[in-house]
Amino acid sequence: DLHQLIRQTVDERREELARGGFEVELNFASDVPPVTGDTQLLRTAFDNLLSNAQKYANGGRWIRVSTSYSAAEREVRVSVEDRGPGIDAVDQAEIFEPFYRGTAAIEAQIPGSGLGLSLVRTAVEAHHGTVTLVSDPGRGSTFTMHLPV
Numbered sequence: 286d287l288h289q290l291i292r293q294t295v296d297e298r299r300e301e302l303a304r305g306g307f308e309v310e311l312n313f314a315s316d317v318p319p320v321t322g323d324t325q326l327l328r329t330a331f332d333n334l335l336s337n338a339q340k341y342a343n344g345g346r347w348i349r350v351s352t353s354y355s356a357a358e359r360e361v362r363v364s365v366e367d368r369g370p371g372i373d374a375v376d377q378a379e380i381f382e383p384f385y386r387g388t389a390a391i392e393a394q395i396p397g398s399g400l401g402l403s404l405v406r407t408a409v410e411a412h413h414g415t416v417t418l419v420s421d422p423g424r425g426s427t428f429t430m431h432l433p434v
Contacts, residue, residue, distance in 0.1 A: 290331065294332050295350065306346045308346060310349040312349060314353045317352045318354060326408045330408035334428050341367065341395065348367050350365055361431075363430045370422065382403060384398065409430050409432065415431045417429045
């Protein structure tokens with residue numbers, strides 16, 4: 286049950302998010318079927334996306350977590366959206382590579398190892414899924430895990 290997993294993960298970060306002044310919006314589709322997979326691995330992937338949204342949100346202290354289901358594509362989608370600085374187009378092609386850090390993150394001296402998104406990709410691919418990024422520099426980013434059902 287992805288909704289339960291997401292709620293638990295958000296709840297584990299709730300105090301930290303509140304201290305940072307974050308508003309977290311949960312927007313769950315009612316038709317999302319269960320996903321077969323490794324609960325801990327999926328939790329780690331989702332937690333990394335949530336952590337990144339929190340880390341890079343800057344002044345846009347808002348995060349939306351949403352789910353949807355595509356019967357035609359037989360997949361569940363879990364999206365984490367923020368209103369942070371976004372990711373430059375030049376960095377988007379490499380952002381899921383191990384140890385890669387975007388130029389803006391390095392220049393802003395935001396701490397990190399460059400492993401989080403690589404771990405997300407590995408976890409999602411272990412479930413025969415994909416992870417995508419839509420980012421508008423200066424306006425935010427949306428990372429979506431596409432998980433087959």
